[in-house]
Amino acid sequence: MIPIEEAQAAVLAACSPLTPVDSSCKQMTGRVLAQDVVASENVPWFANSAVDGFAVRMNDVQLVPVELRIVDTVAAGAEPKIAVSAGEAIRIMTGAPIPPGADAVVMVEDSEIVSPGIVRLTRAARPHEAIRDAGSDIMAGHTVFVAGTVLNAAGIGVLASVNARVVRAYPRARVALLSTGDELISDGSPLKIGQIRESNMTMLHSLIEATGCEVINLGVVRDDEVEIERVLREVVLRCDAVVTSGGVSMGDFDVIKAVLSRIATMNWMQMAIKPAKPFAFGQLTAADGRIVPVFGLPGNPVSSLISYELIARPALRKMMGHTRDLLRPPVRALLDSPIIRKLDGKVHYVRVFGSFENDGRLHVRDTGPQGSHQLAATAFANGLAYVVDGTGLDAGAEVDVYVIGDVLG
Numbered sequence: 001m002i003p004i005e006e007a008q009a010a011v012l013a014a015c016s017p018l019t020p021v022d023s024s025c026k027q028m029t030g031r032v033l034a035q036d037v038v039a040s041e042n043v044p045w046f047a048n049s050a051v052d053g054f055a056v057r058m059n060d061v062q063l064v065p066v067e068l069r070i071v072d073t074v075a076a077g078a079e080p081k082i083a084v085s086a087g088e089a090i091r092i093m094t095g096a097p098i099p100p101g102a103d104a105v106v107m108v109e110d111s112e113i114v115s116p117g118i119v120r121l122t123r124a125a126r127p128h129e130a131i132r133d134a135g136s137d138i139m140a141g142h143t144v145f146v147a148g149t150v151l152n153a154a155g156i157g158v159l160a161s162v163n164a165r166v167v168r169a170y171p172r173a174r175v176a177l178l179s180t181g182d183e184l185i186s187d188g189s190p191l192k193i194g195q196i197r198e199s200n201m202t203m204l205h206s207l208i209e210a211t212g213c214e215v216i217n218l219g220v221v222r223d224d225e226v227e228i229e230r231v232l233r234e235v236v237l238r239c240d241a242v243v244t245s246g247g248v249s250m251g252d253f254d255v256i257k258a259v260l261s262r263i264a265t266m267n268w269m270q271m272a273i274k275p276a277k278p279f280a281f282g283q284l285t286a287a288d289g290r291i292v293p294v295f296g297l298p299g300n301p302v303s304s305l306i307s308y309e310l311i312a313r314p315a316l317r318k319m320m321g322h323t324r325d326l327l328r329p330p331v332r333a334l335l336d337s338p339i340i341r342k343l344d345g346k347v348h349y350v351r352v353f354g355s356f357e358n359d360g361r362l363h364v365r366d367t368g369p370q371g372s373h374q375l376a377a378t379a380f381a382n383g384l385a386y387v388v389d390g391t392g393l394d395a396g397a398e399v400d401v402y403v404i405g406d407v408l409g
């Protein structure tokens with residue numbers, strides 16, 4: 001058995017970032033920039049009003065209340081036609097350009113119309129009040145993002161605001177997914193003895209999408225080496241990585257292991273963790289010379305999820321240009337219930353539910369039966385507690401937790 005850290009390092013070292021491509025800013029959520037983005041224009045592009053109100057000369061609005069003559073109205077999108085002179089005000093809407101002559105905007109809440117064309121302002125104006133200067137968000141020439149930045153929703157909004165409509169970025173990895181097992185039923189038909197409902201493919205599809213990849217779902221492939229080889233040889237031409245479920249253990253029908261050892265460079269590992277001990281890492285060479293990694297996950301549902309999370313997800317993130325947090329950073333948490341385990345030379349990844357409590361700390365407790373076939377308890381988990389070899393931990397002990405889901409206060 002090898003330590004999980006060794007397996008992670010070996011797989012990460014063998015996976016390289018994909019070639020960057022020109023991408024629409026609209027397709028960039030969660031993706032990584034491969035170029036710096038420099039603003040070519042100021043945002044905002046012109047000085048404009050932060051409120052609905054009256055553009056004035058500040059000196060006119062010091063002794064209040066004061067009455068001013070309304071000489072024009074400027075809406076957002078309109079160009080001011082005249083300047084504000086002494087004793088005058090221009091009605092202005094949020095986002096409209098500041099008319100020449102004005103050096104403050106008094107909000108509509110501090111005004112009343114006393115007669116048609118005359119406004120009374122009831123609060124003194126401050127210098128530059130409610131004026132959003134050109135470039136006050138982003139200055140032209142400023143580097144808004146450096147290569148390597150991961151873009152969130154606000155980030156893609158910023159790209160649009162600086163007119164960076166197409167940027168060079170790492171693509172989403174195209175991940176082929178297949179499930180092996182003659183016992184698997186995925187079409188809803190009644191089960192016969194020996195058959196089970198396929199669930200890993202459905203779960204892994206969701207996990208791969210959540211990683212930010214595109215899924216090429218190949219469905220269930222029978223435990224037939226010839227068929228699996230044919231499927232792998234075909235899909236390698238149109239994918240960047242392959243995730244398989246099942247067939248990597250020590251059984252007689254562990255077909256993924258058998259096929260990968262024949263058609264790929266394979267590193268079959270026995271990791272010192274529970275669940276998810278066996279893992280097959282293959283490297284297929286496509287006809288165009290690309291090396292396509294194959295993540296051969298075990299079939300037990302919880303093992304499948306854990307090894308995806310610990311090995312495949314970090315590698316896929318690296319392929320998509322991420323350099324930070326390839327592995328989830330651990331959070332030191334407090335155990336609210338004991339964890340009992342056996343000494344077996346392995347790290348146990350215990351599925352836990354955690355929430356931040358009044359002491360400001362993450363508190364966790366296990367979510368129920370922890371067998372590798374017992375996926376139900378994992379459905380309620382938002383964390384994986386890293387429980388080192390030993391006889392377990394008492395309530396109140398500290399433990400490192402990898403947060404895998406939403407944590408609420």
Ligand code: AMP
Pocket residue numbers: 179180181183184196197198199200201245246247248249251298299300301
């Ligand atoms: P394997 O890794 O192929 O030896 O499978 C280990 C266990 O996981 C067996 O009990 C399988 O029936 C089960 N299993 C394998 N693949 C799946 C799947 N796609 N969905 C649910 N269970 C599976």
Ligand code: MG
Pocket residue numbers: 180181182246247253299
């Ligand atoms: Mg199997």
